[in-house]
Amino acid sequence: MKIQDQMIDPFVIIKWSLWSTSKEGRTVKIDHEGTVQNCIHILQTKINHFLFHVFIKRQQSNFFEMLKKDVTDEKCLLQLDYAENYSMIEQNQIQSAHWSRKQLSIFTAHVWSQSKTYPLVIISDDSSHDKYTVAKCLEHLLERSKILLPSMKELIIFSDGSACQFKERFLFKNLTHLADQFSLKLSWNFFASHHDVLVGKRCRNANDFLHLIKQKNTSIVIDELSPDEIEHGRDGLGLIFNQVNAVPNIQKVHSMTVVDIDKIECKIYPYSDKKTIVTF
Numbered sequence: 001m002k003i004q005d006q007m008i009d010p011f012v013i014i015k016w017s018l019w020s021t022s023k024e025g026r027t028v029k030i031d032h033e034g035t036v037q038n039c040i041h042i043l044q045t046k047i048n049h050f051l052f053h054v055f056i057k058r059q060q061s062n063f064f065e066m067l068k069k070d071v072t073d074e075k076c077l078l079q080l081d082y083a084e085n086y087s088m089i090e091q092n093q094i095q096s097a098h099w100s101r102k103q104l105s106i107f108t109a110h111v112w113s114q115s116k117t118y119p120l121v122i123i124s125d126d127s128s129h130d131k132y133t134v135a136k137c138l139e140h141l142l143e144r145s146k147i148l149l150p151s152m153k154e155l156i157i158f159s160d161g162s163a164c165q166f167k168e169r170f171l172f173k174n175l176t177h178l179a180d181q182f183s184l185k186l187s188w189n190f191f192a193s194h195h196d197v198l199v200g201k202r203c204r205n206a207n208d209f210l211h212l213i214k215q216k217n218t219s220i221v222i223d224e225l226s227p228d229e230i231e232h233g234r235d236g237l238g239l240i241f242n243q244v245n246a247v248p249n250i251q252k253v254h255s256m257t258v259v260d261i262d263k264i265e266c267k268i269y270p271y272s273d274k275k276t277i278v279t280f
Contacts, residue, residue, distance in 0.1 A: 003040050010037035018042070056254055057192035059269040064158055064189070072114045073151040079158045080109035080141070082129060082165060103127045107137045107225075113149050119220045120144065126227040131170045131241065136233045138174070140225055142182050148221070154185040161190040161254070169247045172256060172264055173280040174240055179258040187257040189270060245280050 015033050022028050032039075067077045083106040105127040109120040122137050146152060161167045167190055179186040247253065247266060255267040262280040 003043065007036055007040065010040075011035050014039060053192055056269055059271065060158075060189060060191050060254055063270050064191075067156055068112055071112045073149065075154040075156070076145070076149055076152050077112040077156050077158070078109060078141075078145065080107070081159055082106065082162075083108050105129065105133070107141075109141055111145055111149065111155075113152065116149070118145075118148055121220055121222040122225050123222065124225040124227065124230070126225075126230050129165055131168070131174075132234050132237055133230050134165055134171060135174050135237050136225060136230045138171075139178060139181075139233075140223065142178060142184070144221065144223060146182055146184075152184070155187075157186065157188045159188070159190060161192075161251075166190070167250060167253070169244050169250065169280070170241050172247060172278070173244050173262060174237065175256075176258050176261050176264060176280070177240055180261050185258070187255070189256075190254045192254070245278070247278050248276060 012035065013033065014036055015031060016039050017029050017031050019027060020030050032042075064077075064079075071077050102125075105124045107122040107124075109122075111118050111120060120141060122140055124133070124137075126133055142155070145155065159166045165171075166188075172188075175186055175188065178184075247264075250266075252268055253266045255270040255272070257265045259265050259277065264278050264280075266276045266278060267274065
């Protein structure tokens with residue numbers, strides 16, 4: 001990219017903005033001021049990273065669309081993500097109640113097979129989204145999927161690359177145990193990374209939400225995961241999550257396949273010839 005050749009006056013003072021990460025770990029937009037030459041120099045340092053991001057985005061998007069066309073009843077595709085927490089609001093509530101609203105966690109998914117597709121939702125009063133909650137949601141989701149799709153032998157999962165929820169070593173290790181538990185060939189791919197349906201209804205907790213949604217006769221398969229179920233699973237998961245080895249360059253991993261219990265294969269993208277075997 002010959003951007004420098006297009007400069008008319010490299011010493012003109014201009015303003016530009018850059019997204020950055022603050023000391024508190026928040027993504028913030030920072031305003032800068034300097035010469036055109038300074039701005040272009042900063043832009044040049046970011047081009048390779050941007051082009052790599054675009055490459056991964058296209059690879060993952062093409063792979064996902066291909067999988068949707070090639071699914072069978074034995075080889076299925078699952079896309080999942082956490083939706084924004086649902087805030088429960090009482091009708092005619094007092095002003096101070098605004099600062100103490102309860103929230104529901106909503107874990108959404110959609111599974112494709114050759115004969116059927118299912119939209120799936122797991123709701124819970126536990127809105128922590130930590131590794132224990134994610135692990136129990138996944139276990140529940142796989143259990144439900146096996147019931148809906150009894151012929152399923154392989155499941156390819158897609159999600160965003162959220163480091164605090166999905167793209168982290170504890171999930172990777174736990175997935176090797178879930179593959180064994182449900183006798184499934186599991187792999188996980190990462191994309192380059194408020195609906196008022198209950199207006200006028202009283203919703204105080206996940207159980208209320210569950211019943212109100214079911215009253216709408218929707219095709220969505222919706223289940224409740226109680227905080228007690230999540231808490232009960234902590235002991236068993238604690239053994240799995242104890243002393244988990246790091247996954248090298250995990251931020252660049254966009255395709256992961258379970259090889260065996262506590263053993264995975266990692267690639268930058270699904271068709272890459274380069275792979276890394278990680279043993280936990």
